[in-house]
Amino acid sequence: MSKIKELIKKHWDIVSYLFFGVCTTIVGWVTYWLFMTLFSSFGMNGELNIIISNVISWIFAVIFAFITNKLWVFRSKSFDAKTLWYEIGTFVSARLVTLLIETGILAGAAFLFGSDNNVINMIMKIITSIIVVLLNYIFSKLIIFRKKGEKKEEEKNSEKVLENP
Incomplete structure (x- = not known):
């Protein structure tokens, strides 16, 4: 049991990111399904419904x-205005990039396979969610919530080479 605790502690950012990533994905899927269903009941179908539902679900998921990323995954405790605005700005920017990727894939799949097939739309949503989770982790870990004292691995390695010629 202590080995499991050690592993979790050692890899907290990955474990917690996966947990909250699943929760975020669920928030995105549920709101996507709700808005797809809601808009369909008002007669909106096709690519427009997919894109609008995806954007709205994205907003809920990003918030x-x-x-969760700031407080529990990467434990960024700074709430000074400069840091907070940097984190919000880079977080939303990175998420916009992955939103465009996700939306492009979903719209492309709807064009190729038909937009009224909700089973295929949800399968594509699952595939894009995996891609998006991986990209968002990379952006969050390496750019957005990177601790000021942390050095990039390349910087550490280059310092070791200079110290030990």
């Missing part, structure tokens, strides 16, 4: 993800 949830920012809060």
Whole structure:
């Protein structure tokens, strides 16, 4: 049991990111399904419904993800205005990039396979969610919530080479 605790502690950012990533994905999927269903009941179908539902679900997921990533995953405790605005700005920017990737894939799949097939749309949503989770982790870990004292691995390695010629 202590080995499991050690592993979790050692890899906290990955373990917690996966947990909250799953929660964020669920928030995104549930809100996507709700808005797809809601808009369909008002007669909106096709690519427009997919894109609008995806963007709205993205907003809900990004708000949830920012809060959980900041507080629990990467434990960024600074709430000074400069740091907070940097984190929000880079977080939203990175998420916009992955939103465009996700939306492009979903729209492309709808074009190729038909937009009224909700089973295929949800399968594509699952595939894009995996891609998006991986990209978002990389952006968050290496750019957004990187601790000021942390050096990039390349910087550490280059310092070791200079110290030990």
